Amino acid sequence: MTTYRDAMREALREVLIRDERTFLMGEDVGAYGGCFGVSRGLLDEFGPRRVRDTPLSESAFVGAGIGAALAGARPIVEIMTVNFSLLALDQILNNAATLRHMSGGQLGVPLVIRMATGAGRQLAAQHSHSLEAFYAHIPGLRVVSPATVADARGMLWTALQDPDPVLIFEPIALYNSEGELPDGGGPADIDRAAVRRSGTDVTLVSYGGTVHVAATAAEQLAGEGISAEVIDLRSLRPLDEETVLESVARTHRLVVVDEGWRSVGIAAEIAARAAEHAYYDLDAPIARVCTAEVPIPYARHLEEAALPQPAAVVAAVREAVA
Numbered sequence: 001m002t003t004y005r006d007a008m009r010e011a012l013r014e015v016l017i018r019d020e021r022t023f024l025m026g027e028d029v030g031a032y033g034g035c036f037g038v039s040r041g042l043l044d045e046f047g048p049r050r051v052r053d054t055p056l057s058e059s060a061f062v063g064a065g066i067g068a069a070l071a072g073a074r075p076i077v078e079i080m081t082v083n084f085s086l087l088a089l090d091q092i093l094n095n096a097a098t099l100r101h102m103s104g105g106q107l108g109v110p111l112v113i114r115m116a117t118g119a120g121r122q123l124a125a126q127h128s129h130s131l132e133a134f135y136a137h138i139p140g141l142r143v144v145s146p147a148t149v150a151d152a153r154g155m156l157w158t159a160l161q162d163p164d165p166v167l168i169f170e171p172i173a174l175y176n177s178e179g180e181l182p183d184g185g186g187p188a189d190i191d192r193a194a195v196r197r198s199g200t201d202v203t204l205v206s207y208g209g210t211v212h213v214a215a216t217a218a219e220q221l222a223g224e225g226i227s228a229e230v231i232d233l234r235s236l237r238p239l240d241e242e243t244v245l246e247s248v249a250r251t252h253r254l255v256v257v258d259e260g261w262r263s264v265g266i267a268a269e270i271a272a273r274a275a276e277h278a279y280y281d282l283d284a285p286i287a288r289v290c291t292a293e294v295p296i297p298y299a300r301h302l303e304e305a306a307l308p309q310p311a312a313v314v315a316a317v318r319e320a321v322a
Contacts, residue, residue: 001178001179001180002149002153002178002179002180002181003149003175003176003177003178004146004149004152004170004174004175004176004177004178004179005036005037005038005175005176007149007150007152007153007179007181008038008152008153008156008170008175009038009039009040009041009042010153011152011153011154011155011156011157012024012038012039012042012076012156013042013045014156014157015074015076015156015157015160016042016046016050016051018157019074019160021072021073021074022050022073022074022075022076022160023049023050023051023052023068023073023074023075023076024039024042024050024051024052024075024076024078025051025052025053025054025061025064025065025075025076025077025078026052026053026054026061026077026078026079026080027053027054027055027056027061027078027079027080028053028080029042029043029051029052029053029054029078030042030043030048030051030052030053031043031053032053034078035080035081035116036116036172036175037175038078038170038175039051039078057087058079058084058085058087058088059087059088059090059091061077062077062079062088062091062092062096062113063088063091063095065077065111065113066091066095066096066099066109066111068111069108069109069110069111069165070099070107070108070109074110074112074160075111075112076112076113076114076156076160077111077112077113077114078113078114078115079113079114079115080115080116080127081115081116081117081123081127081128081172082115082116082117082118082129082130082131082132082169083126083127083128083129083131084115085113085115085131086131086134089134092113092135092138092141092165092167093138095109096109096111096140096141096165097138097139097140097141097165098140100140100163100164101139101140108163108164109164109165110160110162110163110164110165111165111166112156112159112160112165112166112167112168113165113166113167113168114156114168114170115167115168115169115170116169116170116171116172116175117129117130117131117132117145117169117170117171117172117208118130118171118172118173118208118209118259119172119173119259119291119296119303119306119307120171120172120173120209120303120307121172121173122298122299122300122303123172123298124296124297124298125295125296125297125298128172128296128303129295129296130208130258130259130260130291131260132145132169132207132208132236132260132266133236133260133264133265133266133269135167135236135237136236136237136239136266136269137237138237140164140165141164141165141166141167141237142159142162142164142165142166142167142190142235142237142238143166143167143169143235143236143237144159144166144167144168144169144190144234144235144236145168145169145170145171145207145208145233145234145236146168146170146188146208146234147171147174147196147206147207147208147209147211147212147232147234148179148211148232149177149178149179149180149181150179150180150181150182150188151188151234152170152174153181153188154186154187154188155168155187155188155190155234156168157186157187158187158188158189158190159190161187169208171208171209171259172209173209174208174209174212177212188234189234190234190235191235191238191240192234192235192240192243193231193232193233193234193235193240193243193244194231194232194234195229195230195231195232195243195247196211196214196215196230196231196232197215197218197228197229197230198229199218199227199228199229199230199251200227200229200250200251201226201227201228201251201253201321202221202226202227202228202229202251202253202254202255202317202320202321203228203229203231203244203247203248203250203251203253203254203255204217204218204228204229204230204231204255204256204257204313204317205231205233205244205254205255205256205257205270206230206231206232206233206256206257206258207232207233207234207236207258207266208259209259210257210258210259210308211230211232213257213308213309213310213313214228214230214257214313215230216310217257217310217311217313217314217317218230220310220314221314221317224318226317226318226321228317229247229250229251231243231244231247233266236266239269239270239273241273241277244270244273244274245273245274245277245278245281248274248278248281248282249278249281252281252282252283252284253282253283253284253317253320253321254270254271254274254278254282254286254287254320255286255287255288255289255313255316255317255320256270256271256286256287256288256289257289257290257308257313258270258288258289258290258291258308259290259291259307259308260290260291261290261291261293262288262290262291262293263293265290267288267289267290268288271286271288274286284319284320284321285320287316287317287319287320289308289312289313289316290308291306291307291308292305292306292307294306
């Protein structure tokens, strides 16, 4: 068994070995080993030219990563948490995402930005939000979130082959989770969603940390005779709506599980696309199970109450199939 954290570290190690153009940069990624321990040991192995500690300035080091990518390098920039990425939003939106368009295709920014996202570790409101929808809204970016150990290992190399910027959102709650890492596992497909569990009665769409919430709910529902299909989106921009719509055409019911807020989020986008393209396949209203519309609380019992839980997914499915 391998932890999600170790799978990410092996992914970083692999790309640093395979491609001399790659380097890792960010706050505390070197001597400290990363805020969440993902890069521990890489400085000793690859040295300070390939694993670079940066000042406490997201705008500065993301901007440096953009410049390095324009100059032909393949930088991997780590931002401690998604909340801190807002300090670099100007660089991400106004530079990384737009330069290919504004240069008439002459300039590409093959940059990968990794950041921790989500709650579950009692890190309070400034470190625990799920802001993927902010970035999935922006043309010019690819936005992905690995939900499994295999994808944590495989997505990074695929992302580095993209000629445009890729943002990888790593759920904080998954770093200690364990899973099987297939022997000889190669690059992960970030173009297609994955059906993690087949079912016939209802489609559960999720991504990142909520894939495990949906899977737990599906297991409980199976005990009640309800067959739930679990879809892991993997990529939030672009969205693989085809896989979702094919599933809804079979199950005729849709429940979306999203750790983001309900208003104007990923769940709302999935629901809108299903309403646009699968209206006549639906036998029940679309349901959304999302985080409460509050800043994430610090206290554990309040944090858990704010987040999507399997019980809430089960309740939504029961209503859909009733």
